Amino acid sequence: MSATSVETASKKPRVQRDSIFQTVPYWAPAAVAMLVLIIITVIQDPGFFIAGSWQLVLLYASPLIVLAMAQVPVLMSGGGGLDLSVGPAAGLIAAIIGGLMMPLGITALPVLLLIAIGFGLINGVLNGMLVAFLRVPPIIATLATYLIYGGLALQLLRSPVGVNTSIFGWFYSTSLGIPNMLLVIVVLALLWGLLVRTAYGRNLKAVGSNDRAAYTAGINVTGVRFVAYIVAGFGTGIAGMLLVIVLGGADATVGEAYTLKAIAAAVLGGVSLLGGRGGVVGAAIGGLLIFLIQNYLTATGAPSYVLQIAFGVVLIAAIVVNGGWEFLRTKGGRR
């Protein structure tokens, strides 16, 4: 057959020089924004790095950072995946730890941590079953659990309580000048890194990018999505524990406000709401970014409504910037 003798040379692709947009990671715009914000903060408060206030900022930002990280697997799993329940779930877990377990005299940190993670996993299994097996749209399924957890937390803890924070000392201190809270976040990021180095990482990206392609190729789409919610539940459990540590107590109403900020943080960090693209590094940076904005505006004495407006504006900017980034990255696109 004459056609088979056609040279393969014609098939050789144009050698493409990688543009800057293809080599730089997805979270680069968020990282740049974070640096700018840190500089602004330092100008406004020159003692920021010297007086140790940045360690404090990181401490207070940690629940939001971890919840933003928890959004990553569900957002990446596509199909409208997101977890609205993370805020109230963390709030409920904080109430269980600070309002129930610690008053009962359970003060061993590893036990408390295990309890928090255990409840987080239960929450993840519940959300995952609703979404992956019963095919309830994620926004509805997790709105339902959002409401349930909020109610349960109030039932459990009518008024805020304080706890003995002496057992949490390690979290408030630093090792070699690095706040231990940063280590916690780094360890969580490393755990995520381990997870995505297994087959799960590519399965998650495939399911999130094109679930039909994933399904026909033989990927267990239901299983991948189920696991995504369980991983989010794990993060929520950790965040619940951190709430108790950071607040030095438990408050049933504190969780709800975290949900939308966590989703906003993940989006700020370059995680795609459409699935397939993202990672916890971006989400963590996004979480810190939101907290820095809050910190800066509060320090300058701006009223709370300005804060709200600022979040909205930043979120829109983030979506535009990340969309533009993605466009530049794929420019020249498909031929």
Next chain:
Amino acid sequence: MKDEMRMSETKRDDYLVSLLVEAHRYGNTLAIQQCSIEILPGEVHGLVGENGSGKSTIVKLLSGIIKPTSGSLMVSGEELVFANPSDAQRHGINTVFQETLISDGNTAVENVFLGVDGLFKRAKKDSVEREKAIEFAERLGYDASLFRRPLHTMSVADRQVLTLIRSLARPWKLLILDEATSALDIQTRDRLFDIIKEYKHEGRSVLFVSHRMDELEILIDRATVQRSGRLIGVVDKAEATPERLISMMSGDLHSSNYVHQHAQQTEGVVPETKVSLRDVVLVPGAAAFDLDVRSGEILGIAGLEGQGGSSLAETIAGVRLPASGQVALVAAPGGEDRSIRSQRHAFKHGIAYVPAKRQEEGLFAPLSVAQNFIISTIESISMLGFFRKKKLEAATWVYMDKLSVRPRDTAVPVSQLSGGNAQKVLIGRWLNAKPSVIVLNDPLRGVDVGTKRQFYRLITDLAAEGVSVVMLSTEIEELLLISDRIAVCRQSSVARVLEGEARTQQEILSAMFGVLEMAADQPEGDFA
């Protein structure tokens, strides 16, 4: 070619794959009934049929995408039920689909090995995967550089090569190519065909679904022909000539019985051109064509799915603009022709468009019949911006009666109407605008026979009143029954326009499948 005696004695166990389906339904729609497909080890088996013949249902059943509602599947003598595509793959059935199913979030190598791993456990090391992917890429005429490129720089052909390698690089006994070759470039396709011949000698089989008669002719050993969801027959290579396959697909025995009712009615009237298409190119790279839509005619549009029929209907109605060329409204003598700029513009000048997906693109399911009916001509029943209910009722009832919509109640939500009645409401909406051209994009899909008859009446009446009707249909019989001229689309262009005596099922199918071009275009000994 095959020994007739041996064939007739083949037991079900001797087949590599044997699928018998009594009936398969999607909701209330019967997709296939009394179908079977039996594939021998080491053969390339063709599966042919027009649109709606049930080919894709067979492929989906074999590849585990849908679960059978009745019937039985045997693979190498073992009775099986596939729960999902990974089940089918485990039993050695890999499928390459027409759509290039690629995940843009993964790398090229990852795309090849999607689904091979467990949820967490990797099946192969990166280096092994890479090596294997490159090996198959080379066999298809590509090289390792394919896997160094970002996915978003890849053409559809390159992406399809990845899905092809995906199916080749994991173990298989039966490879299903579901119109998978249409996205490939010719060199790759030829290499694939060579590889298939090698695999055949190893005793592996291929199910080749294609509407390319030339490809079928050179590749297949046997073919199963389906029509309207039923098995028509199985033919050997010797019998599987394009002419024979087409006549089996078309069931030409009854096609001559159709009487063209409409042509007689309009004879003697000099038709004027309403819309003219000049040098129109529907999608970049397709062939240019001219076409006129004349007053008082029914212009049918035929073509296999994805061959440009729907694009042509949309282009005439201004829903989409052609890649190049001119689509113009022809004015009365003395007036000036206007090129169509948009659907809104076309509608303002008398071109109505009834979309194909009536639920998604046409109807507002929760709104009432009357509201759905009036939505495009709301000015006609409002006064100073206020809605005049009585006028709405009156206007609606004219068409409720004319189209005999059931139930006879204008207040029920459209979502409660049957498919046929919902379609009537949609068509009534556009008729109320008194268009001079009405473009119907596959209006009768999934509509029952009784309603169809009413539609034929309605459409021929409209044409008799001087309205130009453009109607796309996937059913050739339907087009033969009512249309004056039939534009047959192929490769995103109008391949032929058939009128008068030339409008036979055979001619339409030949044009649809490009049988005539084949003989003319084919260079010696090649099948490009």
